[in-house]
Amino acid sequence: MNIDFNRRLSIAPMLDCTDRHERYFLRLISKHVLLYSEMVVTHALLHAKPEMFLGHEEFEYPAVLQLGGSNPADLAKCSKMVEAAGFQEVNLNCGCPSDRVQSGSFGACLMKDKNLVADCFKAMQDAVSIPVSIKCRIGVDEFDSWDFFRDFVGTIADAGCKYFIIHARKAWLKGLSPKENREVPPLHYEFVHKLKAEMPQLNIAINGGIRSMDQVLAHLNGDPTSAGTGVALDGVMVGREPYENPWFLHDADQRVFGDCHSPLDGESSIPKTRKAVLEAYLPYVEKQFAEGCPATILVKHIYGLFAGLPGARKFRQMLSEGAPRAKNYGGPAELIRKAMELVDETAYI
Template structure:
């Protein structure tokens, strides 16, 4: 999570209908904070957005209002939790529901050493009964949908039979929606970054899972880069989740509503998106925040056109020495005109 002081209270709202998971943006540490999500929502009204993973300890023993804070405009919005103590997860799920989140997701995919040592993330794939207990505790505590994001296995437990055992056990606890990162996680010897690239993608394994559990919602994650690929995968899966591509090339989201949800609303331009973001930035500045807290997330908006390098320089380098940051923002926006 970013360390800057949040500027608005936790939002609370009535329970909403279950969100569509046809297209979602993955939870990404240090990336999908509330500023990033507000920006992405300008590009797509229908994409389901996820928070960064937040541990139960951070919520229960830290500044829970900061960790749960979001803008009402971010919906549909899911909170991803990291933890393995059923009672703690249930308590956090209740807080998430009170804060108005549309979904609570349990992280069973993060491979980092730090979370492994706390029994968080991919290590839990070796403990399907514990994951089932966690899911049941959360489902008993809230009416908000509870989902799981996981790998297709971990080293030492990477057979298809073991994957089916995991999914089947967690299904018995009442989970009906699984987001499958179609790679195993190697828990020793690879960094989290390497775990996103080195283990091979196995879409075939995820597809077999959908065939063997046709009643479950199976959302595919891992290596998806284009809306054409999304459309192809949606012939097999119930939904697709994009991670790094959605962050580094966010303007991809501008056509999601039209191409994946059948919306007839006009596609927002890059310049319009920045114009709509400007009041949000101005409010953040007025409450003592730094523009870089927000603009670091929009550098990819300049991807793919002449002037992109200047756009990124203005908002990543020049911004730190600008006496009038909003004027610099307007200068960057002028580079987007007609794009």
């Protein structure tokens, strides 16, 4: 489905996090944020049931599916499947540092072979009419200079790529876990802003360590006090914060996209509430549970909705302990309703 969308704010692809249910839930909070799938490995997509990886609701749009792979022909085939499924964009992962990904010769290790990445991109873009984007780091292992980073992006851009999402850390492929790779290598936001200054024709989004909406706006506005430069970026990608605290997104439509209307209220500008979001999620939960989705999968994405508020711990505890035996409550939707009763009324305001 061809729809217009804005890249100013997106949710990072995260394994075991950004599945179709998480995307549906977050869309109830923000109608403009760009949502990403978990990374889908080309081999799995080509040799398993595609619906396992491509299934989704149109309500999730705009949405991007991220592919992991290094074979141009396989990536082209998978990109066609992604487009046919209805996603608005397909993304190539050149930033994941996990051992499993390295063993498949894709992810962050691809940054060591810029020409292969260019070939992969071209094969993907030639196969589809939707945009193809690249998500990468600012470097990998000992290849962490500005010249290396600029040359990598420049090579892919010369192949026709316009859209880059850049995690402003380098990746260490040996000695650090994926979690440590999100925290230990220092952030160099200045690399990303400098890239935009030197290549203004590219659409550049930044990722890494961004935990507040003020930080998001600083990067979008080129605020030198927060971003280290006066160059504005085209987009910001956030990951852990909205997963651990989904309400992080509650004012994103207004502050980032200039839209005061709730995705739940159509043209109404009445502020949405956590309660309204949960009540809108319940019919979806009932439908998915009836179709065989485990309750544990359906409730885990709402654990952090009341983060920092009275009753949040009890809410999370009841959901995590009750989900494996949700049928005893009449299903996960009823479990959620009972958990909502444990939250202080002030948390719903």
